[in-house]
Structures are given as C-alpha cells and as structure tokens.
Amino acid sequence: xxxxxxxxxxxxxxxxxxxxxxxxxxxxxxxxxxxxxxxxxxxxxxxxxxxxxxxxxxxxxxxxxxxxxxxxxxxxxxxxxxxxxxxxxxxxxxxxxxxxxxxxxxxxxxxxxxxxxxxxxxxxxxxxxxxxxxxxxxxxxxxxxxxxxxxxxxxxxxxxxxxxxxxxxxxxxxxxxxxxxxxxxxxxxxxxxxxxxxxxxxxxxxxxxxxxxxxxxxxxxxxxxxxxxxxxxxxxxxxxxxxxxxxxxxxxxxxxxxxxxxxxx
Ligand code: 4AZ
Numbered sequence: 611x612x613x614x615x616x617x618x619x620x621x622x623x624x625x626x627x628x629x630x631x632x633x634x635x636x637x638x639x640x641x642x643x644x645x646x647x648x649x650x651x652x653x654x655x656x657x658x659x660x661x662x663x664x665x666x667x668x669x670x671x672x673x674x675x676x677x678x679x680x681x682x683x684x685x686x687x688x689x690x691x692x693x694x695x696x697x698x699x700x701x702x703x704x705x706x707x708x709x710x711x712x713x714x715x716x717x718x719x720x721x722x723x724x725x726x727x728x729x730x731x732x733x734x735x736x737x738x739x740x741x742x743x744x745x746x747x748x749x750x751x752x753x754x755x756x757x758x759x760x761x762x763x764x765x766x767x768x769x770x771x772x773x774x775x776x777x778x779x780x781x782x783x784x785x786x787x788x789x790x791x792x793x794x795x796x797x798x799x800x801x802x803x804x805x806x807x808x809x810x811x812x813x814x815x816x817x818x819x820x821x822x823x824x825x826x827x828x829x830x831x832x833x834x835x836x837x838x839x840x841x842x843x844x845x846x847x848x849x850x851x852x853x854x855x856x857x858x859x860x861x862x863x864x865x866x867x868x869x870x871x872x873x874x875x
Contacts, residue, residue, distance in 0.1 A: 653816025654781035664747035669699040673825025679741035684824030686726040705778040730802040751864040766821030770848040783809040807859040814851035
C-alpha cells in the first residue's frame with residue numbers, strides 16, 4: 611500500500627517529465643546506431659520502428675498495450691478509478707513520441723480492476739475514442755508462458771530518477787521464481803505470488819523504471835507470436851541488484867480482463 615502510494619507519486623512526476631521530454635547525453639550516438647548497446651538506458655537499447663507495434667504511451671506518464679484496436683491494457687495504479695474519462699491521450703504507432711506520424715487518440719472510459727485497493731490486481735482497461743489500426747498484443751490465458759526470458763519496453767526513465775524517454779527502449783529480463791522474489795527484502799515480502807510475477811537480472815542493471823508502469827512484459831509463444839505475460843507494476847527502485855521488477859501476472863487475470871473488455875463495448 612505504502613509502495614503503491616510511492617508509485618503514484620512516480621506517475622505524477624512522470625506526467626510532468628513527459629511535458630518536457632529530454633534527451634540525455636549519448637542520444638546522437640544512439641540515433642546513428644539505434645540497435646546498438648547503450649549506457650544511457652536501464653540495461654536496454656532502442657526498439658526499432660514497428661518492432662513492438664502494440665506499444666502505447668499514455669499521457670499520465672504510463673505505458674500500455676493494445677488489447678484490442680480500441681482498448682488499452684495498463685496498470686490499475688496508472689488510473690484514478692472507473693468511469694467516463696476523456697482526459698487520457700494514447701500515443702502509438704511510432705517509437706518516437708514526437709514523430710508527426712505518431713497516432714494520438716483520446717480515451718472515453720476507464721475500467722480499473724474490480725476490487726483494486728493499491729495492492730495486487732494492478733490492471734486496468736482504457737477505451738479509446740476510435741480504433742487504432744495497429745497489431746494488438748494477445749494476453750496469456752494460462753501460466754504456460756510464465757517462465758523463460760521476457761521482453762520489456764517503454765518510454766520510462768533510463769535510470770532510477772532519470773528522465774522520461776522520447777524513443778522507445780527495450781530490454782530482456784529473466785523470470786524470477788516467487789520464493790526468490792519474496793525473499794528479496796523490504797516490500798518484496800508482501801509479494802502476492804498468485805497475482806504477481808517477478809523478473810530481473812540478479813546482479814541488477816536491467817529493469818523497467820518510472821514511467822514504464824502499465825506497459826507490457828511479453829515473450830514469444832510456441833507459435834512465434836507475441837504474448838503478454840505481465841504488466842509493469844512495481845519494484846524497489848530500478849535495476850538494483852537483488853531487487854526484481856514486479857509485474858501483474860496477466861494469466862491470473864485473463865478471464866477478468868476479457869469480461870471487463872466485454873463491458874467496455
Ligand atoms: C514506476 O514507478 C516503476 N523497477 C516502474 C517499475 C519499477 C519501479 C518503479 C520496477 O513506474
């Protein structure tokens with residue numbers, strides 16, 4: 611609960627930072643080699659245009675993914691509650707948030723996870739005013755893919771306390787089992803194993819960070835298609851050694867998400 615309040619402050623800060631997206635040192639080099647390694651990201655590199663077409667940036671300073679062409683799946687802690695809401699702008703279709711070809715669509719309604727109280731159940735749906743003609747990201751409906759190496763992406767901070775990013779960044783993080791995650795000290799003792807999934811590099815250096823909240827954690831399924839297994843939820847700081855990223859376990863909520871999406875039509 612305490613941590614979630616902290617995260618909400620992060621989001622407010624992210625929204626302010628978004629108003630003045632800044633490029634940090636090294637951007638020129640990153641532009642000449644957008645897929646090359648970078649020291650200015652939390653262990654990540656630039657995503658290429660079209661690589662993750664389902665990625666959405668939300669105007670309150672969160673990430674999301676296209677669940678359908680007109681519904682974005684994000685985190686409950688990124689929204690204020692449920693009901694009509696025309697205040698959110700979703701930006702999609704370009705790795706560069708400042709591109710004139712980026713697609714921007716307003717929200718019409720928000721549905722926060724029923725029973726959300728700041729702990730667990732960290733998912734929400736945002737209905738858009740019109741469909742966005744981009745590929746959607748299917749959600750995991752069983753735990754079969756809740757293992758292995760995951761992909762993460764977002765426009766959030768490139769380091770703990772860093773600025774929001776103009777260009778979409780990506781990284782890979784390995785699964786961390788619930789027992790190991792729960793034993794990570796501090797807030798991790800409160801991990802809700804059935805509802806949350808942990809991922810990260812033990813030694814630190816690779817992670818999601820402030821402003822990546824609500825964005826997807828995903829991997830390829832057995833048929834080679836992208837499948838969403840997590841939603842960026844929380845963590846103690848960013849990319850700290852022994853402090854994994856915590857993600858909403860999408861498979862646990864798949865039925866509830868499907869039901870909620872049906873109510874948004
Ligand atoms: C945040 O404040 C946030 N390292 C997102 C992810 C993580 C920590 C904080 C995980 O949005």
